[in-house]
Amino acid sequence: MRAGIGRITAVLVAVVVVVLPFTGLMPAYWVTLFNYIGIASLVAIGLVLLTGVGGMTSFGQAAFVGVGAYTTSVLTVQMGFSPWASLPLSLAATALGAVLLGAVTVRLSGHFLPLGTIAWGAAIFYLFGNLSALGAHDGMSGIPPLELGGHALIDARQYFVVVWLAVVLSVVAAHNLLRARTGRAVRALRRGAIAAEAFGVDVPAAKLKVFVLAAVLAGLAGWLYAHFQRSVAPGPFGLNAGIEYLLMAVVGGAGRVYGAIAGATGITFLRDQVQDVLPLLVGSAGNYEIVVFGAVLVLALQIAPQGVWPIVFGPPPAVQPPRRSAGGMLGRREMPERGSALLEVDSVTRTYGGLVAVNQVSFGVRAGEIVGLIGPNGAGKSTTFNLICGALAIDRGEIRLRGETIAGSTPQRIAARGLGRTFQHADVVAEMSVLENVALGAHLRGEAGMLRALLRLDRDEEARLLDEAMRQIRRVGLADVAERPAGTLALGQLRLVEVARALCLDPVLVLMDEPAAGLRHGEKKALAALLRELRGEGVGVLLVEHDMDFVMSLADRLVVLDFGTKIAEGTPATIRSDPKVLDAYLGT
Amino acid sequence: MDSTIFLFLVQDGVINGAIYALAAIALVLVFAVTRVILVPQGEFIAFGAMTVAAFEAGRTPPTIWLLLVLGVLSTVASLIQERHVLGPRAIARIVSINLLLPVLLAYLAAIAAPAKTGTLVHVVLAIALIVPMGPMLYRVAFAPMAQASVLVLLIAAFGVHFSLMGLGLVFFGAEGVATQPLISRDFSLGDIPVTGQSVAVVATTVVLLVVFALFFERTLLGKALRACSSNRLGARLVGVPTALAGEIAFALAAAMGAVAGVLAGPIITTFYDSGFLIGLKAFVAAILGGLVSFPLTALASLGVGIAEAFFSFWTSNFKEVLVFGLILPVLLWRSLRAPAHAEDE
Numbered sequence: 012m013r014a015g016i017g018r019i020t021a022v023l024v025a026v027v028v029v030v031l032p033f034t035g036l037m038p039a040y041w042v043t044l045f046n047y048i049g050i051a052s053l054v055a056i057g058l059v060l061l062t063g064v065g066g067m068t069s070f071g072q073a074a075f076v077g078v079g080a081y082t083t084s085v086l087t088v089q090m091g092f093s094p095w096a097s098l099p100l101s102l103a104a105t106a107l108g109a110v111l112l113g114a115v116t117v118r119l120s121g122h123f124l125p126l127g128t129i130a131w132g133a134a135i136f137y138l139f140g141n142l143s144a145l146g147a148h149d150g151m152s153g154i155p156p157l158e159l160g161g162h163a164l165i166d167a168r169q170y171f172v173v174v175w176l177a178v179v180l181s182v183v184a185a186h187n188l189l190r191a192r193t194g195r196a197v198r199a200l201r202r203g204a205i206a207a208e209a210f211g212v213d214v215p216a217a218k219l220k221v222f223v224l225a226a227v228l229a230g231l232a233g234w235l236y237a238h239f240q241r242s243v244a245p246g247p248f249g250l251n252a253g254i255e256y257l258l259m260a261v262v263g264g265a266g267r268v269y270g271a272i273a274g275a276t277g278i279t280f281l282r283d284q285v286q287d288v289l290p291l292l293v294g295s296a297g298n299y300e301i302v303v304f305g306a307v308l309v310l311a312l313q314i315a316p317q318g319v320w321p322i323v324f325g326p327p328p329a330v331q332p333p334r335r336s337a338g339g340m341l342g343r344r345e346m347p348e349r350g351s352a353l354l355e356v357d358s359v360t361r362t363y364g365g366l367v368a369v370n371q372v373s374f375g376v377r378a379g380e381i382v383g384l385i386g387p388n389g390a391g392k393s394t395t396f397n398l399i400c401g402a403l404a405i406d407r408g409e410i411r412l413r414g415e416t417i418a419g420s421t422p423q424r425i426a427a428r429g430l431g432r433t434f435q436h437a438d439v440v441a442e443m444s445v446l447e448n449v450a451l452g453a454h455l456r457g458e459a460g461m462l463r464a465l466l467r468l469d470r471d472e473e474a475r476l477l478d479e480a481m482r483q484i485r486r487v488g489l490a491d492v493a494e495r496p497a498g499t500l501a502l503g504q505l506r507l508v509e510v511a512r513a514l515c516l517d518p519v520l521v522l523m524d525e526p527a528a529g530l531r532h533g534e535k536k537a538l539a540a541l542l543r544e545l546r547g548e549g550v551g552v553l554l555v556e557h558d559m560d561f562v563m564s565l566a567d568r569l570v571v572l573d574f575g576t577k578i579a580e581g582t583p584a585t586i587r588s589d590p591k592v593l594d595a596y597l598g599t
Numbered sequence: 600m601d602s603t604i605f606l607f608l609v610q611d612g613v614i615n616g617a618i619y620a621l622a623a624i625a626l627v628l629v630f631a632v633t634r635v636i637l638v639p640q641g642e643f644i645a646f647g648a649m650t651v652a653a654f655e656a657g658r659t660p661p662t663i664w665l666l667l668v669l670g671v672l673s674t675v676a677s678l679i680q681e682r683h684v685l686g687p688r689a690i691a692r693i694v695s696i697n698l699l700l701p702v703l704l705a706y707l708a709a710i711a712a713p714a715k716t717g718t719l720v721h722v723v724l725a726i727a728l729i730v731p732m733g734p735m736l737y738r739v740a741f742a743p744m745a746q747a748s749v750l751v752l753l754i755a756a757f758g759v760h761f762s763l764m765g766l767g768l769v770f771f772g773a774e775g776v777a778t779q780p781l782i783s784r785d786f787s788l789g790d791i792p793v794t795g796q797s798v799a800v801v802a803t804t805v806v807l808l809v810v811f812a813l814f815f816e817r818t819l820l821g822k823a824l825r826a827c828s829s830n831r832l833g834a835r836l837v838g839v840p841t842a843l844a845g846e847i848a849f850a851l852a853a854a855m856g857a858v859a860g861v862l863a864g865p866i867i868t869t870f871y872d873s874g875f876l877i878g879l880k881a882f883v884a885a886i887l888g889g890l891v892s893f894p895l896t897a898l899a900s901l902g903v904g905i906a907e908a909f910f911s912f913w914t915s916n917f918k919e920v921l922v923f924g925l926i927l928p929v930l931l932w933r934s935l936r937a938p939a940h941a942e943d944e
Contacts, residue, residue, distance in 0.1 A: 062750075123886070131923065302761070305759060313755075489741075
């Protein structure tokens, strides 16, 4: 099993880390250099989770390194704590800072987020340099070394073991996270958050969690730095350092955990070599290194904007479906009684400026019924659909799901009440496997959070979630592509991925936006059969569909919109002969 | 604090704010047209002041070497980028823009320097030496990745900033400079003495802002730039060459930076790396203005300048902390009223 191999690899690497520095294979200078690389790697791993995975960018990570370093310095030098006792406090201080700054920043959209981090990154740096309690520009010295069983870890080789064990543990934890429920939610944030929201992911909370996790890794790096260097000064926590960390994550390959280490190694070596070699080439000391550094950076971005790691090592291995028994199935929702009212849309109106997109529309869907919502282009079908899902706010009227008002509610809460949906333009995470994409649909049926994922305490629940996802994938007929990245699928297959994901929610009502578009004949028949099966189970289905043959043969009832107004409602047979409908479709 | 100190601080703040406004508006312009956050804007400011200082000392400004280096890089970059469409005319154009023009400017500067030709010539030449650097930087660094994400462009902008700052140290050295005031006469406004330099700073900024507004409202080129900023693809479809628009935006930014440097030169001691901090504060103003609106940005710059003046009076140690901290309440306000689906708009 892959997870087992991963564990063995981690243990082997850990053994190498413990033994390597004492074999004499590494010159002392390299050991020291690699200590700094390890410390930087921790920060870069946090940035990979934040930027490459979560889609948020921070230029301010160096400030969090500083918070960790200064906290432990104050605690150990001025208050007499032992370094180990100050570790949890340093991490807590960093986390607290991250919660405060994150609460302000992570909700910002687009480029405002990175820009905001530049500003507070600079502010915190100047704070370090001017607080006399922190030694202002001179910083603090006399920081005690780490001790292990009464033995001080002053030798760089001994410290190497501590630093790199921390790196190995962080890599393992990061991988655990990425393969778990919370990790999938975070990975889904990167390309807009609409799909994640529709399956119940609390987007601001998920963003804040990654932000805090990245900051805590930076705080850990700061703690290690302070007790290795034994003194701290503001310099290494400024904006330039923050940019360098981001550079490591990007050059290595944002989105890849090992890329962070590759980037940290590459950049640290580059800086070191440029400092050593350039003066020999150009004859004068110092000045040219930053010129070369900047030029290399720009060139790297021009040549390999995805970073080095994916170029050398290709895409990440797919997550395998669980092989061992899941130990029971996920709990199911209690289904409403067949024929009872599920969805009630009552005189709903939505305008865009002067344009009335949806005008006083009313209709309903009952449990165990397939309703088709049809109409010519621009009739307001998709707007109605988005109003029901909570993706758009209604101006007037009322929408009820199982008797409770959902108008004005968030997509997350509506999803929690049992509404699953598909998108008109397939909205999946291209880099994630089909299995993981579908498992996102079961987000609300699990509860393991970030901490349990990091520590791998969520395995039983994970197995049940993936089992359920696999069951739904088989149901839509995609079992043989379950491990492929979703981005490699054909359009018709993507639609089925969306259907499977909606089913993973264990929905009472499924909303589908043109599910048959792009499907081949055989696929359409299979989809129709699946929808009938759902109807048989008592699920309500609302279809927005252009394919008349498909919807006529399937729906129990049709609702026809034209210019935002309902013009007819009835069985397919009556709709087919309704003069107003014929008029709307054929024109006069 | 009595009213004299108050008015003095306001005056100080307005001058700083006017300089930030020039830089901030250039940032907004470049971002709108190319999506690049122009971190190296600060270097244009520093180089502007240091070039004038060299002229005043009767030395040939080292700026010419910087310009020639960038010219060579830009020639190489242009030849590579246009390798599939190269003809004799294209080569002649590339060489004349990137090599002949810089050589000509360098020659002029070398003649003018020992002659000590006076403030006006110094200023004009300094700006003329710096403006071509804008498009050159765009061609070398940003044009090859014009489609990249804002983040990648931002990191690249930091790379350019590092390189330029390093080159600044190489060519200009580590010494700080101060230049002569543009207007040496002092005035008084009631009881408050007003230096000629403050008048020059505020007047220049106001004139430039008005020219800017007219340029974007009234000229075809200005409208084309606005079209690029609101919809790049649409602008291309109606025939606006977006790469050229990028170069023009960078040229305007370099000009604004050089002017800001010329204006700041007599007020602060300028080092090769002084520009970054000025640029960063301009950038705070640009964010406060939402990175879109020119008038709001100018207003925000004024606010940053005045706030800085008062912060440095009250608690000079924490001046920078507070100036950069200014952004937090604005971000908070933006977060609270951020729509649920901001990313998709």
